[in-house]
Amino acid sequence: MINYLKSLFVPETFTLSNGKVVKSKFNWTIYIVIALFFLIILAGKFTGFSFETLVDKGANFFDILVKMVKVDFAYFPKIVGPMIDTLTMSLLGTVIGAVFALPAAFICSANLNKNRIFIRIVKTLISIIRTVPVLVYALILTYIFGIGTFAGFLSLTIFTFSICTKMLYEQIETLDNGPFEAMESTGSDKVKATWIAIFPQLRSHYFSTMLYNFEMNVRSAAILGYVGAGGIGLILNENIGWRKYGRVGMILIVLIVTVIAIESLSRFIRKRLG
């Protein structure tokens, strides 16, 4: 037992019967586990986490939950419109973001574009765009374009563009470059060579990336209404504010059913795409 514990911290030394000595490799695992343990405790201190509050106030959560279970079904017709808004802005945002992501991804792919500095700059710009949360875009865009679905749609477009571009160029860099070389040897320029030799290899991955982003967008679109960017989040925010938990329950049911339906459909199609 002591030996086992010791072996976790320091390398073991074995002496074979013929006198040869073998030393095991130094293993960081235990040190990392200990460090993580202290970091978690530290994080708890920083965020003011306490079990007392959790037990004390946590009960309120169940109160609200109980109120939500008394679902206000009569509210359903009022949800359909905002839900369709949410879906429309997710769908449009996904499609348009993904359309712009395709050329951007081609430009960013190291195997198609040999201009390293240019690639570095574009990739950095796109990763900056990606770092900003979609909620922040929505907030800014509602100031510019006013409250409504247009700001939501636009923020989803920007977000989808940045994510799709990254997912696509990482895929492109793994593709077979031979056909592209063959196209260049026939005298095609890079645009034509990319379209003919690279896109067919990317096609199914492209559509599956698009669907995956659509799933993510429906989920984030639900929250965009909180900052006034339209859709189901708007009425969710309203009804929580008015403490109409029965309605909140109804909204959540519609949202959950829709998201699950879209996820299963998307998974089904993506499987077909291979």
Added chain:
Amino acid sequence: MIEFNNVSKVYSNGCKALSNVSLTIEQGEFVAIIGLSGAGKSTLLRSINKMHSISDGILNVNGVEVSKIKGKELRKFRRNIGMVFQSFNLVRRTSVINNVLSSKAADKNVLEVLFGYYSKEEKISALEALDKVGILEKAYIRADQLSGGQMQRVALARTLAQNPKIILADEPVASLDPIMASSVMEDFTKINKETNITVIINIHHVDLALKYADRIIGIRAGEIVFDGPSANITDDILTEIYGREINDDERMIKND
């Protein structure tokens, strides 16, 4: 006509791939380049259509000084030179005919390419190219359904549809079985004889080279060590090219 005049190539990592190569290849010749891996065969071949650019010397292809051209001019120049690769380099996820048509994309405008528009004449010419290499019936099959030999034939048809004056083939039969290799080599011979297209092939199989090519260029460590008719090749010359004797086991086809 292809003229190498004291051509050298040094890669950015310092590796010297060609040194002072001088040779002339006339229109309609069938030339095989032989030598060890890394001797500079690929570099020699790929410098002709500037897939690799040379560092020194003068390379003239049909009156064009290759090192002087770039961009649009280079692409136009490449239209006249077909290229065939060891790994075929077909777009596997599309049909055979689309692969053949792709060699015509360079002449079309971007919108036509984007929408995949090809005229009836272009389609007929692509089908005729497939017929020439004997796989017309595969035209509408996806390229990934074909065997290696068939894929190389499609690649050859793609090159033919480009109406080239020169065909460069970089190890075109290296990934094929011996029977397929011979029949693809026969296709090259047929094309060379019937259309007077210059054919230049990099090849590892000495016997195939001797059997099908009219002229052999032996290259060793970036230098030409033999250049002459296939009939003049002797075991001594092969020893010089390869640095040691080639034994019977290493030949692809046993001499009858």
